[in-house]
Amino acid sequence: MTYQKPILDLPVIELRRATMMDRRALEEMKEVSISTLLDPLMTPEQRREMRRITPFDPVLIEDRTYYVATVNGWIAASGGWSRRAALYGAGGSAKAPLLDPACDAAGIRAMYTHPDFARNGLGSLVLSTALAAARLAGFRRAQLLATVAGERLYRAAGWKPEERVMVGTDGRAIVPGIRMSREI
Template sequence: METIMLEHRNATRADLGILAALIDAAISELQRPFLTEAQIESSRQIMGLDTQLIDDGTYFVILLDSTIAGCGGWSRRATLYGSDATTGRDAALLDPVYDPARVRAMYTHPAYARRGVGRIILALCEQAARNEGFKRAELMGTMAGEPLYRACGYIPVERLVDGRGGVTVPLLRMTKRLM
């Protein structure tokens, strides 16, 4: 099996166009085995990038030969998931003593799926959160992301649906203790 060398860096606002296309491709293709077309379209309304993550310096891009293969980040803010356009966002800062860090907006371009991109993003997020004193991490997983999150030690807490996009989309809130 060929070994691929993935690198990472912090995302910048200059990446927004590439990230938008990557996120769209990931939602369109990787959710297909789990959601109907109407649910995929609804997902576009409740998922995506919150640029606060870029501004906070907590959003990463994963590179393969200078091509962005994936992206994702973490947050010290209260919002658990959603994009700039999603209603109900909360920029309040979390207390690492009591609150879990939020793993947010993880996407892999379909051409690079199942190559370790998601694992690298999770490891980067978890280490950065640990460095800031967080003892736990929490995320809102899609059905497509659930197997990865379980494999990386995340435990389901709550199954729910989000209908803010017009059609309900199943989601899974998951948590992990950061050692």
């Protein structure tokens, strides 16, 4: 038997719940993700509005329904699910009514992948984890509001488009989205 030198450059991938200690890294990763993967598909006005409707939402972390995938300790992807009625945004999600798993769909929220790790399965890993956790909480359906950049991932994961919409704040419904759902 021949001795083989161990491969030291293999990535260490970990999946865990996000904590408030992750906030700064999550915000930085989200901005890089949006600016690299989504901004090229939108107008400057849509880009500004996108940042208004996607602030950091601490309620997802407080509810313990937000996850991060790390590669060698760096956050590479994040996302989660919610038992609250808000599909996007922050501030209002803490006040949003709780969903009933017997008749409502869990919301998949705030899915981001760092561009250096896009299309390598980490977004799918976080998504499948969120879906499994929602199912364990009693939900049998999930819904989300996909961006134009995320639509391909969700379709590949079995999501069905329901409606193309324009979203925004204060009467500025200018950011395109796709309402999607699936059984879990």
